[in-house]
Amino acid sequence: EIVLTQSPGTLSLSPGERATLSCRASQSVSSSYLNWYQQKPGQAPRLLIYSTSSRATGIPDRFSGSGSGTDFTLTISRLEPEDFAVYYCQRYGSSSFTFGGGTKVEIK
């Protein structure tokens, strides 16, 4: 079973700063099936990035994704107040879905 490890667990940054979130897989993952979500308190997760680097509908271009193999990154170029939230990576493979443990981006 592939495990996704997200780091750091918590990222403390100020609005306007750049956020870099990591998602590391225990085995190689197809970049076609590596996705990222944002979740705010009391809300369902929202798809941000699919297939490693494609932005979902309505997602601003300050969000970007990259990576391959076992290492993937979500970057928020300049944090807006509404970006402080928890972010999850997720992969699909062999008829199974797996989520990472999440990274909380909090206001410093």
Add this chain to the structure above:
Amino acid sequence: QLQLQESGPGLVKPSETMSLTCTVSGGSISSSTYYWGWIRQPPGKGLEWIGSIYYSGSAYYNPSLKSRVTISVDTSKKQFSLKLNSVTAADTAVYYCAHSGSFYGFDYWGQGTLVTVSS
């Protein structure tokens, strides 16, 4: 625009079976590109995939839950359902239903429903 809505009891007793239904609107539940799933989130914790089902009825489950989970689909009612048996307090969580498309990401979600396991 797809919309999903979970329904079911908010309180279940330990050792009983939990049943939830997700009703789909705004689109077809029978498309070959659609995959319907259940995800849960214990209070204060992360997301856990429970299982997914194709419109044809082929279902896939999280190995850690497989022995207790059944997911089914009723295309005539535009619904898919989750049954989790022998529940314990560890199954207390917000349960989400969601749709995944060709890239196997979850692009549409229900609002979630809190299920508490307690006597």
